[in-house]
Structure formats: C-alpha cells, structure tokens
Amino acid sequence: HISSLSRYKSQPTKTRDGKAITLLANAELPEDITTISNAGAQGIGLYRTEFLYMNRLSPPEEEEQLAAYRDVVEGMNNQPVTIRTFDLGADKTVDGGRPLSQAVVTNPALGLRAIRLCLSQPGMFRTQLRAILRASAFGKIKIMFPMISTMNELVQARNLLEQCKLELDNEGIAYDRSIEVGAMIEIPASAVCAEMFARHVDFLSIGTNDLIQYTLAIDRIDDHVNYLYDPLHPAVLRLIQMTLNAGKKHSIPVSMCGEMAGDPRYTRLLLAMGLEHFSMHPNALLEVKQVINETDLSLLPANTLEVLDIADAVETDLLIEQINEAVH
Ligand code: PEP
Numbered sequence: 001h002i003s004s005l006s007r008y009k010s011q012p013t014k015t016r017d018g019k020a021i022t023l024l025a026n027a028e029l030p031e032d033i034t035t036i037s038n039a040g041a042q043g044i045g046l047y048r049t050e051f052l053y054m055n056r057l058s059p060p061e062e063e064e065q066l067a068a069y070r071d072v073v074e075g076m077n078n079q080p081v082t083i084r085t086f087d088l089g090a091d092k093t094v095d096g097g098r099p100l101s102q103a104v105v106t107n108p109a110l111g112l113r114a115i116r117l118c119l120s121q122p123g124m125f126r127t128q129l130r131a132i133l134r135a136s137a138f139g140k141i142k143i144m145f146p147m148i149s150t151m152n153e154l155v156q157a158r159n160l161l162e163q164c165k166l167e168l169d170n171e172g173i174a175y176d177r178s179i180e181v182g183a184m185i186e187i188p189a190s191a192v193c194a195e196m197f198a199r200h201v202d203f204l205s206i207g208t209n210d211l212i213q214y215t216l217a218i219d220r221i222d223d224h225v226n227y228l229y230d231p232l233h234p235a236v237l238r239l240i241q242m243t244l245n246a247g248k249k250h251s252i253p254v255s256m257c258g259e260m261a262g263d264p265r266y267t268r269l270l271l272a273m274g275l276e277h278f279s280m281h282p283n284a285l286l287e288v289k290q291v292i293n294e295t296d297l298s299l300l301p302a303n304t305l306e307v308l309d310i311a312d313a314v315e316t317d318l319l320i321e322q323i324n325e326a327v328h
C-alpha cells in the first residue's frame with residue numbers, strides 16, 4: 001500500500017481534469033522537517049510554535065526562535081513556511097508549570113488563549129514577531145495569527161508587526177518587506193464574517209479542529225462527547241463554504257490546516273466546495289494526493305453539494321460514499 005502510494009510523491013498534485021491543488025504539511029516539532037521533505041509537500045501550511053514555549057522556565061529569546069525558524073525554512077529548501085504565532089492557552093503553561101494567567105478558569109478553550117494571549121503579553125509577542133521577521137530574510141515565510149475573532153485583534157496584531165518592522169529597519173536588520181500575513185478561521189463568528197477579514201489579510205486558513213469544537217459546542221479533548229465531533233455536520237460545512245467563498249470574492253487563497261484536510265474521506269467533497277490548498281500531517285499527504293489525482297471534478301455527482309443541506313447523518317454518509325465511489 002505504502003509503496004504503491006510512493007509513486008505519487010514526484011507527481012504534481014492536480015485533478016484528472018487539470019485543476020492544480022497545493023498540498024502542504026503541518027509541523028509541530030523541528031524533527032518533523034525531515035519527514036515533511038521526504039513526503040513531497042510543497043511547503044509548510046502550519047508551523048505550530050508552541051513547542052518552543054513549553055516545559056521550560058522562561059519563554060524563548062529572540063535569537064533562539066530565530067535559529068528555530070531559520071532552520072525550518074532552510075530545511076524546506078525555500079519552499080513557503082507559514083509560521084503561526086504562539087497558540088498557548090490558559091491550560092498550557094510556560095513558566096515552570098505556573099499557568100500564564102493566575103486566574104482560575106473553568107473554560108480554558110473560551111479563555112485567554114492564542115491571539116488573545118499574544119496580545120495580552122505584547123513583550124513576548126513582539127519577541128516572536130521579530131524572530132519571524134528576521135527569519136524571513138532566509139526564505140519564504142508567512143505569518144499566521146490563530147483564533148482571530150474580531151477585526152480589532154487583527155488590527156492590533158498587524159500594528160505590533162509594523163512596529164517590529166520599523167525597529168528592524170532602524171537597527172539595519174534584514175527581513176522580507178512583503179511578508180504575507182494571514183488569519184486562522186477557527187471560530188464560527190469569524191467564518192460567518194470571513195469576508196470582513198478577507199479584505200485585510202493576504203490569506204485565510206481554516207482550523208477545523210477548533211471550528212468544529214466551537215460550532216458544535218464539544219470539547220475536542222473530552223472523550224465523553226467525542227461521538228458528536230462531526231466534520232460533516234451541515235453547520236460546519238456551511239461555515240467552511242462561507243470562508244472559501246469569502247476568499248474567492250476577495251481573491252485571496254484559503255487553505256485548510258485542521259485534521260479534516262488530511263482525511264481522504266473528505267477530500268473530494270472539499271475539492272467540490274472549492275478548496276485548493278490543503279495542509280495536513282505529513283503521513284496523510286500521499287493518500288490525499290492519490291484521491292486528488294484520481295478525481296475528475298466534472299464526474300462528481302450533480303448533487304454533491306447537497307451534503308451541506310442534509311441534517312441526517314446516515315443520509316450524509318450515503319452521499320459521501322457515492323461521491324467517493326463516483327467513476328474516475
Ligand atoms: C485547528 O484548530 O484546526 C488547528 C489547525 O489548530 P490547532 O489544532 O493547533 O488548534
């Protein structure tokens with residue numbers, strides 16, 4: 001099975017009817033880079049930076065971060081790398097096991113995490129932004145902000161980034177002046193208003209892990225409600241469709257970097273919805289590529305997008321099966 005998949009490694013990713021698709025990998029640790037460059041990814045669509053902050057007494061300094069980001073972009077041979085600013089939460093710690101916030105919170109997923117935490121710790125945030133900017137002198141880097149829910153957060157984050165650029169200018173330090181900035185869409189409110197955000201960023205990326213959690217009100221790490229975690233829930237699919245439409249309307253790329261992007265069962269549906277940029281665990285790349293390269297979009301069932309209107313899960317599964325078995 002693995003060896004039959006390996007023939008896809010050197011093939012370009014495109015559907016039978018000729019639509020080019022971008023396949024990117026998610027990275028969590030520096031050692032992932034070897035796996036990724038071996039898997040035929042066209043770049044890194046999500047570089048999670050949390051590892052740099054965890055299990056240590058103090059947050060990483062600029063130089064240490066610069067070295068980490070430079071390693072990844074150089075290790076990827078100048079393919080694009082999208083670095084996400086720290087997505088630490090109230091439940092994760094950076095300070096010798098002490099929570100970042102002293103407050104006792106009952107709903108950490110709804111609390112001071114991701115961009116909210118970045119903005120509440122501007123010193124720590126600026127250190128990271130400077131390191132990312134400096135690394136951009138060594139390859140193609142993009143910056144991505146997690147869990148954006150308001151325009152104000154986006155404006156604040158962009159202002160801090162501009163300040164860091166000015167500082168580097170004054171210090172005579174090189175960086176990519178046209179570095180692209182994107183926002184993750186992983187809160188239902190942001191998917192509904194994706195158009196609003198699309199006007200102010202270079203790209204959007206859908207984080208389905210959180211989008212599903214927040215849309216269906218189920219804790220993504222609570223096994224008791226695991227059975228309700230459903231990427232095919234019509235509400236989830238409609239939010240994804242809204243985000244894709246917003247990108248199209250404003251001519252910016254929209255990628256998907258949650259687990260859903262790496263599940264071959266959903267690949268054809270996502271293609272039919274208009275997704276062109278997939279980012280996933282490196283182990284999933286070739287299987288998804290096989291599905292893409294064996295799909296003729298014009299031969300998908302005419303009612304494919306009706307999945308977005310079906311409330312009954314059994315009916316949904318049937319239609320997904322038809323879509324996945326359609327002749328190719
Ligand atoms: C997501 O939420 O889908 C995502 C990609 O980010 P993370 O899993 O790191 O929260």
Ligand code: MG
Binds near residue numbers: 146186207209210
């Ligand atoms: Mg997320």
